[in-house]
Amino acid sequence: LLYKADEDRHLSQETFFEQYLDAFDDPWWRQLIGHGVQRPRVDVFVDYWLEAQTGTSVAVRRVFREFQHYVDPRDDRLKEIMEQLLDDARYFRESETVESGASGREALFHERRLAMGARAVWPLLLKLRHLDVDTDDREACFEALESYLVRRLIAGYQARSYDQVALELIEALSEQALTPEGPSKAIRTHLLAYSENANLWPNDAATIQAVSQRHLALYARRLVLTALERHLITSQAGNQSVPAGLHVEHLLPQGWGPQEWPLPSGIDPAQAQEERTQALATLGNLTLLNAPLNSSVSNRAWTVKREKIQESDNLFLNRRLLKEYGDRWTEDDIEQRGRWMGDMIVKIWPRE
Known part of the structure; x- marks a missing residue:
């Protein structure tokens, strides 16, 4: 030049x-x-x-x-x-x-x-x-x-x-x-x-199915969860600002123990273990928190964990979660929440 x-x-x-x-x-x-x-x-x-x-x-x-x-x-x-x-x-x-x-x-x-x-x-x-x-x-x-x-x-x-x-x-x-x-x-x-x-x-259909079944990388989880929070803020409060530095949390913890998180009864234990492993990292089991939970709380039973989230969290993504899942958090609930997320995701990112 x-x-x-x-x-x-x-x-x-x-x-x-x-x-x-x-x-x-x-x-x-x-x-x-x-x-x-x-x-x-x-x-x-x-x-x-x-x-x-x-x-x-x-x-x-x-x-x-x-x-x-x-x-x-x-x-x-x-x-x-x-x-x-x-x-x-x-x-x-x-x-x-x-x-x-x-x-x-x-x-x-x-x-x-x-x-x-x-x-x-x-x-x-x-x-x-x-x-x-x-x-x-x-x-x-x-x-x-x-x-x-x-x-x-x-x-x-x-x-x-x-x-x-x-x-x-x-x-x-x-x-x-x-x-x-x-x-x-x-x-x-x-x-x-x-x-x-x-x-x-x-x-x-393919997108909603993937939301319920696929395990996304951390950056993808954060991107999608933040978009969901932004969508809920916009539709319910009109404010599009999502707080920075949010933490991605597994609701059913990766370090779950059989005392706090017993496997579902009535089905083969090996099948129950497989279904839980599959559900753990899907979007339906993930949420955003203002700050990470203490490790001693993160792996506790749902009722304890839910109470701690309710005490310290004000995100729209968790309002429905805390309201509808008071005393339980199971694989079926993860699937149901995943479908709810999938329905929002195809509205946030429409194809036609």
């Missing part, structure tokens, strides 16, 4: 660096990121940026050459290209460092995207940023994409294809392909057309 600036008699390398490149001379941009072979964050960003401009995949080893190729035919537009690059870089950094609880639908999308580690959709986000679209439709784009990502997370599908999905959606958003209904319709239609597990957008 400095070489090209030097070719332009209207630019000096020093001025060009100060205006466009100095912002990237920062530890945050130089930090190595990614799984496996790590790269400086600035390299990753330029990779995403090029894919957003060209709509084609850029191999890691060819990022520099592809950037040269993209700029070469447009030497007279070097300033314009760099101004867009710098502006997109600011947006990228703001979105990658969004604070928990930030206001706005787009900020909420990025907060949840970061929790999922879904960077591969960035080319699509950079493309979407420059579309001439009203606020409602723009937010609908984020809602559709978030639903797709979260439902696949809950259902246990891999994220390996998201880079290709992003490029296909960029093509769907091209001027030739964009329908009068707007980009959100184009995104939703394209995602709904997937039928293979590699790209499938899980339907309501």
